[in-house]
Amino acid sequence: MKALALASAAFCLAATPALPASSQAPVPAPVPEDIPVGLLVDLSTGQTLFSREETRRFVPASVTKVMTAYTAFKLIDEGELRPDMRFEYPEELEDAWYNEGSNMFLRAGEQPTIGQLLLGITTVSGNDASVAMAVAATGSLENWVALMNANAAELGMRDTHFGSANGYPDGGQTYTSARDLAKLGRAIVEQYPGLYDRYFGHRSLRWRDIAQVNHDPVTGRVDGADGMKTGYTREAGFTFLGSAERNGRRLVMVLAGAPDGRTRDETARALLEWGFDAFEQELIMPARVGVGRALVQDGAESSVVLRTPKPVIAALPQGADTSRWEMEIEYRGPIQAPVIAGDRIAQLRLTLGGETMLEVPLEAAETVPQANAFQRVANALKKWLA
Known part of the structure; x- marks a missing residue:
């Protein structure tokens, strides 16, 4: 050997x-102890700037939808999907998902495009838009979830498994880690930058007469921030996968298990600002x-x-x-x-x-x-x- x-x-x-040489200790990362999982990675250098329990498995909730968006982007890039393709939303999906958690509020018989479904996923975290994407692209939720897991394996997400297209509670079938979500964040911004810019970072969405806002805590609040996705369930707590770019430096961050939305959102903004301000590239x-x-x-x-x-x-x-x-x-x-x-x-x-x-x-x-x-x-x- x-x-x-x-x-x-x-x-x-x-x-x-x-x-x-500094006469003072470096400013510590502004992540309170009651957030059990946190990670901040500088994609331009590959360095980890802050890490807490980065390989600990947790339930990602709606952050799952970043993999749904990534899977759709990959199919678009491969020519299997087009943003202008239409899908007739079936009655069985309306019965199962209308007003079930975060929603785009699709109705049976409506024909949204793939691009509109993507905006429903990335902007208002539509559970219904996610399952519509799955069925539109592969014919069934089972086929779509298998594709999500194949993509996760290809990205080296070893502590991840998906059991649904939208992260809705599924008895623990869906889990991930901060390190794996950072890999996903890197992949979606670096492999599909045009699609990422097109579908992430929107502050609001109107479908029919229903207007909703994006709950992303950093886009429009932190200079250079452009996504990605919040998540919450009672068992998962409050989670966020986010990213921002300034002067050629892109940071990706993960917080998981925050006790409330305010703590998560304030920490997300503070952590990104700290990553840009407390470090400089040499x-x-x-x-x-x-x-x-x-x-x-x-x-x-x-x-x-x-x-x-x-x-x-x-x-x-x-x-x-x-x-x-x-x-x-x-x-x-x-x-x-x-x-x-x-x-x-x-x-x-x-x-x-x-x-x-x-x-x-x-x-x-x-x-x-x-x-x-x-x-x-x-x-x-x-x-x-x-």
């Missing part, structure tokens, strides 16, 4: 001027910089240069002293030849003051072909003489 190879070094970065290393070498087995060369595939940017606490970092390279090696330039074969961990700030992939800077017979002999002699 290949061993995990480690290389450690301390290095200074002349290109990144040191910030003055360029740690430019792209394609060599940072070390990895051993190669049965190759024309005995090692290969490792480099950064893209600029290494970190979100650092305001006032942090960045004059000196510690770097650790990890890989399972030696790497079996051939190695192709651009292969992601290692990971760089950056720590500051003993705390891991960032982990980024490293790629091979050059191609190392398999050794020929002469080179294998030479490599064997090198090992014997070493």
